[in-house]
Amino acid sequence: VEDWADTYVSNGAFIQAAHNLGYRIKVINDGPNAYFGIKLLISEEKWKYVRPTGFSRWLFKKKDEDSVISHLAGDAYFDDTWPRKAKKPIDFWDYLKSLNASEGAINTLCTAWEAYSGEKAPYPNDEVIENCEVFYDTSNGQIINYGDEYPKAPDETTYIYVLFEEVNDSRKVKYVGQTDDPSTRLKAHITCPGTIDKVKWIGGLLNNDRYPKMGIIKSVPISEAWILERTYMYAFEDLERKMDQKRGEILLNKVY
Known part of the structure; x- marks a missing residue:
């Protein structure tokens, strides 16, 4: 840091900068001294520290179980782009669809959501x-x-x-x-x-x-x-995204 800044940088300034940048800091008090452990993360590792919520938290706990959803849970746990903080079931469905996931994976997701929520998964068939x-x-x-x-x-x-x-x-x-x-x-x-x-x-x-x-x-x-209303809502949301892209292409063709 000092070589880059061409000036002296105090430990306190370094620690404060690390804290402001979001690095994980562990403080150990030992009498008059304090020891700071700063773990520097490269951008490719930051996803590992995104705390899962809701469905994802529940799903990750299933990765070591002998169940029909354990394979999906394991894949999701180690997937750096899995929507860990998503709340709506359609967000997970959209994610798997974006990966061209197999019908088996989609069916497993439905099974997992129903086990988690106690409700039928509103995924469009x-x-x-x-x-x-x-x-x-x-x-x-x-x-x-x-x-x-x-x-x-x-x-x-x-x-x-x-x-x-x-x-x-x-x-x-x-x-x-x-x-x-x-x-x-x-x-x-x-x-x-x-x-x-x-x-x-x-x-x-x-x-x-x-x-x-x-x-x-x-x-x-x-x-x-109730469930069909949400199923159709999700289906139309997905189709509208595709239609908006198509409308944009048609407009561009008319302009150019």
């Missing part, structure tokens, strides 16, 4: 993904405009729906929900948007004499609605 992909074909779908009447859901069922807007001859999904009365629910979204994000989005549409539209995705049993 092929049927859910196909239903979402079909919706982006503007010739498909049961679409409700503001003021339209639509039948209420049969007893013991509800609808999974999306709110969307039309952008450059395509559909941009902004919200996923469930309702047994689509017409009334669409009116409520427009008159009482709720969250700040929806207020901004819907308010922007109304300022341009446009309205959000509702698309009916599927009728489902009420007992399955």
